[in-house]
Amino acid sequence: MNIMTNNIKLPKQTRLCEDINVMVAGQGGDGSLTIIALLSHALRQRGLELYQTSNIASRIKGGHAAAILRASKTQHGGIGDNLDVLVAFDEEAIINAGPSMSPDGIVIYDISRGPLPEGCLGPDVLVLPVPFSRFAVRDLRRDLFKNGFGFGLVARVLGIEDSEAEDCMRKRFKKLSKAALEANLHALNLGFGIADEFGIKHGDNLIELADAEKSERLSISGNQATALGFLAAGGRFFAGYPITPATEIMDTLSRHASKIGCVVIQAEDELSAVNQAIGASLTGARAMTASSSPGIALMQESISHCGSAEIPLVIVNCQRAGPSTGMPTKTEQSDIGMMTQGGSGDFPCVVLYPGDANECFTIAALATNISQIAQCPVYIALDRSLAQNTATVAPFDLESVKLDKGKLLDEATLKTLDTYKRYAITDDGISPWALPGTPEGMNLVTGNERNEWGQVSTEPENRIAMMDKRARKINAIRDLLPGGVEHGDPRAEIGLLGTGMETGVMGEAWARLEEQGVKTRCHRPRTLSPVLDDTLDFINQCSRIYIIEHSESGQLERLLKGAGCPAEKLRGIRKYDGLPFSPGELTDLILTREAQG
Amino acid sequence: MTTTFTPKDPVWCSGCGHYGVRGALVNALSELDIPAHETFLLAGIGCSGSIQNNVNAYGYHSMHGRVLPTAIGAAIANPDLTVIAAGGDGDGYAIGMGHFAHAIHRNASVLYILMNNAAYGLTKGQDSPTSELAQVAGHSPALDGMSMGLSIPGATFLARGFTRWSDQLNGLLIQGLEHVRAKKGFAFLEVLSPCVTYNDTYPDWDAQMYNVDEDPDFSCTDRGIAFQTIERLRSEGRIASGLIHQGEQSAFEANWIKEGLCPANLEAHEPQKNLDTLHDIMTSYST
Numbered sequence: 001m002n003i004m005t006n007n008i009k010l011p012k013q014t015r016l017c018e019d020i021n022v023m024v025a026g027q028g029g030d031g032s033l034t035i036i037a038l039l040s041h042a043l044r045q046r047g048l049e050l051y052q053t054s055n056i057a058s059r060i061k062g063g064h065a066a067a068i069l070r071a072s073k074t075q076h077g078g079i080g081d082n083l084d085v086l087v088a089f090d091e092e093a094i095i096n097a098g099p100s101m102s103p104d105g106i107v108i109y110d111i112s113r114g115p116l117p118e119g120c121l122g123p124d125v126l127v128l129p130v131p132f133s134r135f136a137v138r139d140l141r142r143d144l145f146k147n148g149f150g151f152g153l154v155a156r157v158l159g160i161e162d163s164e165a166e167d168c169m170r171k172r173f174k175k176l177s178k179a180a181l182e183a184n185l186h187a188l189n190l191g192f193g194i195a196d197e198f199g200i201k202h203g204d205n206l207i208e209l210a211d212a213e214k215s216e217r218l219s220i221s222g223n224q225a226t227a228l229g230f231l232a233a234g235g236r237f238f239a240g241y242p243i244t245p246a247t248e249i250m251d252t253l254s255r256h257a258s259k260i261g262c263v264v265i266q267a268e269d270e271l272s273a274v275n276q277a278i279g280a281s282l283t284g285a286r287a288m289t290a291s292s293s294p295g296i297a298l299m300q301e302s303i304s305h306c307g308s309a310e311i312p313l314v315i316v317n318c319q320r321a322g323p324s325t326g327m328p329t330k331t332e333q334s335d336i337g338m339m340t341q342g343g344s345g346d347f348p349c350v351v352l353y354p355g356d357a358n359e360c361f362t363i364a365a366l367a368t369n370i371s372q373i374a375q376c377p378v379y380i381a382l383d384r385s386l387a388q389n390t391a392t393v394a395p396f397d398l399e400s401v402k403l404d405k406g407k408l409l410d411e412a413t414l415k416t417l418d419t420y421k422r423y424a425i426t427d428d429g430i431s432p433w434a435l436p437g438t439p440e441g442m443n444l445v446t447g448n449e450r451n452e453w454g455q456v457s458t459e460p461e462n463r464i465a466m467m468d469k470r471a472r473k474i475n476a477i478r479d480l481l482p483g484g485v486e487h488g489d490p491r492a493e494i495g496l497l498g499t500g501m502e503t504g505v506m507g508e509a510w511a512r513l514e515e516q517g518v519k520t521r522c523h524r525p526r527t528l529s530p531v532l533d534d535t536l537d538f539i540n541q542c543s544r545i546y547i548i549e550h551s552e553s554g555q556l557e558r559l560l561k562g563a564g565c566p567a568e569k570l571r572g573i574r575k576y577d578g579l580p581f582s583p584g585e586l587t588d589l590i591l592t593r594e595a596q597g
Numbered sequence: 598m599t600t601t602f603t604p605k606d607p608v609w610c611s612g613c614g615h616y617g618v619r620g621a622l623v624n625a626l627s628e629l630d631i632p633a634h635e636t637f638l639l640a641g642i643g644c645s646g647s648i649q650n651n652v653n654a655y656g657y658h659s660m661h662g663r664v665l666p667t668a669i670g671a672a673i674a675n676p677d678l679t680v681i682a683a684g685g686d687g688d689g690y691a692i693g694m695g696h697f698a699h700a701i702h703r704n705a706s707v708l709y710i711l712m713n714n715a716a717y718g719l720t721k722g723q724d725s726p727t728s729e730l731a732q733v734a735g736h737s738p739a740l741d742g743m744s745m746g747l748s749i750p751g752a753t754f755l756a757r758g759f760t761r762w763s764d765q766l767n768g769l770l771i772q773g774l775e776h777v778r779a780k781k782g783f784a785f786l787e788v789l790s791p792c793v794t795y796n797d798t799y800p801d802w803d804a805q806m807y808n809v810d811e812d813p814d815f816s817c818t819d820r821g822i823a824f825q826t827i828e829r830l831r832s833e834g835r836i837a838s839g840l841i842h843q844g845e846q847s848a849f850e851a852n853w854i855k856e857g858l859c860p861a862n863l864e865a866h867e868p869q870k871n872l873d874t875l876h877d878i879m880t881s882y883s884t
């Protein structure tokens with residue numbers, strides 16, 4: 001093949017790896033995801049747990065794109081500190097990812113578009129330069145086949161057997177035409193040839209991956225898991241409007257809609273989406289809408305209305321970096337204020353925040369039931385990282401999902417009543433509910449203040465009784481709300497508190513602090529509204545608590561202060577550059593703050 | 598019999614056109630023998646938006662401008678209901694205009710009654726997008742819901758009535774109800790319903806209304822003729838009333854109905870009854 005293999009010194013020893021981070025980066029159309037997908041398949045066969053994220057501009061083709069895969073013996077729920085292997089299809093990839101390279105990392109660089117940019121990589125990083133693109137066009141007449149070359153070389157570097165690599169490709173590309181598959185396999189073999197020329201022969205891998213016991217896993221994103229949880233709990237009506245990073249919820253539901261019988265509607269805007277869901281909900285159907293920050297801002301009037309009119313509704317907010325249109329493809333948690341305090345007026349509203357795909361499933365199912373029981377809006381808060389990144393997780397516990405109808409009245413029960421009032425004042429604040437279509441249950445539903453019959457009333461005593469009744473509903477469902485997840489030494493003075501996308505990285509920072517002799521304990525609230533007692537207890541028990549969050553103004557911290565947490569105990573560790581914390585970064589930030597006293 | 602709410606007497610000013618709409622709706626519902634509990638009447642915000650309090654049916658009071666998406670959601674989620682949306686011209690042609698255009702385009706089986714008084718009644722008489730309908734030329738011409746509807750391919754039922762012409766109005770309401778109950782799609786009925794307090798258009802409209810139903814040259818199945826007629830009448834200072842357009846187009850929910858899908862039927866959606874399907878869906882993510 002004639003590549004420049006002189007001057008390249010391969011390390012003498014194979015590096016053992018229990019935890020590896022691989023990035024493939026290039027222009028949007030380069031197919032970075034293809035190599036990552038092939039690798040995922042191969043590493044899964046080893047029983048490793050996978051976590052995958054991509055960093056792609058909104059366009060499909062063009063714009064810089066990177067996909068990162070972490071494979072490790074246990075699931076960390078995030079990307080590691082450094083990249084062990086980088087496959088770079090252009091200069092920009094080296095410039096962007098260079099600083100994240102592990103000191104003894106390996107870079108496979110496509111020199112077709114130009115020489116390796118200087119000064120981006122550490123002295124001990126091994127660079128394997130190959131003109132993939134030129135070879136692909138020369139030998140196979142299509143640039144895209146460079147992914148086959150690249151995968152061949154990466155497979156050799158990581159000690160994936162040639163036959164394993166080939167097998168992955170056959171499985172992954174099984175939908176391609178025979179000719180296209182053959183061309184890809186040819187490219188793969190040419191990739192092996194390149195490895196031979198570098199001296200990376202079959203069995204001479206540079207990195208040796210740990211093997212793990214392969215357990216049953218799903219590879220799924222938070223968005224997909226949320227959609228499945230909704231379906232499991234009887235959710236059969238969804239309306240939404242496309243927006244990054246929430247669209248996959250609509251896509252996932254559409255994909256499965258005909259199998260299970262679910263209505264999925266792309267509305268003309270978010271106002272229509274949320275109100276179509278409200279309309280469905282009024283008939284007793286379990287309804288959900290999903291959007292991301294600016295779309296949720298548009299829905300505020302309708303969500304307040306559900307609070308007032310006592311209409312069940314599940315709203316998923318895949319938070320992205322704001323304000324306004326902000327950074328659509330970047331992550332943030334800066335709608336906590338809007339979700340817990342937004343809308344007009346005072347009304348009961350629940351905000352749940354899962355921490356991984358498995359919890360997305362259970363919380364979506366729970367939210368669907370709770371919204372019915374309490375007849376109020378329930379938010380599922382996600383963030384871009386949680387929503388879009390995929391991870392391997394244990395299969396969901398489908399059998400445990402039940403359909404709880406709350407105080408829904410059927411015809412037979414209605415007939416036994418002397419009177420039926422839609423907004424009857426009850427001890428728990430929840431009024432029995434009769435659906436249109438049910439004989440003898442006729443009622444009026446309104447967002448205006450009303451009397452028990454649903455007839456508009458501004459009479460002061462009635463007003464107070466109705467406001468208090470609605471407020472009581474939160475207490476009625478308090479026991480159903482998911483509590484915080486804790487780990488670490490319960491006697492530790494230092495607390496770490498974060499939610500959603502901070503789940504994995506907080507755990508890793510905790511372990512590293514522990515290694516350095518700094519004892520901490522972690523608390524991850526999963527219910528943000530109302531703030532639950534276990535969260536307050538945790539804060540009371542610690543002497544100082546680091547509130548880890550992606551919000552410039554510290555919205556989670558403000559929420560906790562508002563719930564009565566002493567301000568002097570809380571220390572904000574905040575990020576708002578659109579990127580998640582890395583474990584090392586978070587550990588250092590905490591250590592620095594500790595050193596400051 | 599369980600005692601539920603009793604429809605109240607309307608709170609409208611005496612002489613308000615909306616009384617006529619309510620009366621005609623009550624007549625049409627009883628004429629077609631539609632059981633009250635299977636009727637779902639949703640209303641927007643405005644004086645018009647209190648009609649659901651005065652009719653024997655399940656009622657819902659939406660937000661300003663949002664009644665159409667809500668009604669569409671309800672109609673799809675439970676196709677056994679007769680779903681009626683109602684609201685004013687501010688509600689439908691101003692704040693709700695986006696939804697209005699898409700409701701016609703989408704063609705879900707909902708009857709939409711827009712009570713056009715060429716003014717905002719509830720907020721005390723401000724101009725609405727149709728204000729000029731009543732006034733003499735000068736500023737920008739009034740928006741015409743019939744022309745708008747005609748411009749949207751897929752419109753299946755467009756009609757205009759006048760509260761003073763109660764026979765025609767009764768007939769149009771019955772036709773509209775039949776259209777949605779036969780799942781033929783969206784039926785739009787604009788009713789000229791004067792606001793006697795802030796914008797008494799009775800004298801003008803009495804003189805201006807023109808009944809296309811009785812015009813042998815008019816055809817409600819020919820969009821071109823309908824357009825031309827409306828335009829010609831407008832240039833003569835007149836307003837077309839009657840069945841303006843009837844078209845054929847499959848209803849938005851037709852496929853779901855064919856599949857027997859009813860999201861509101863919770864019994865069918867019990868997790869236990871769907872475990873196999875759910876399991877198949879889940880394992881499509883297995884790795």
Ligand SMILES: Cc1ncc(C[n+]2csc(CCOP(=O)(O)OP(=O)(O)O)c2C)c(N)n1
Pocket residue numbers: 642643644645646661684685686687688689712714716717718719720725792
């Ligand atoms: C979001 C919102 N904006 C404004 C209002 C105030 N508002 C209430 S009714 C109305 C207009 C009513 O006019 P129309 O829809 O023509 O009905 P009418 O009262 O004439 O029957 C307005 C602007 C509101 N309730 N909600």
Ligand code: SF4
Pocket residue numbers: 608609610612613614615644645714718719791792793794795
């Ligand atoms: S203000 Fe106008 S629209 Fe409202 S009730 Fe009175 S007459 Fe009717």
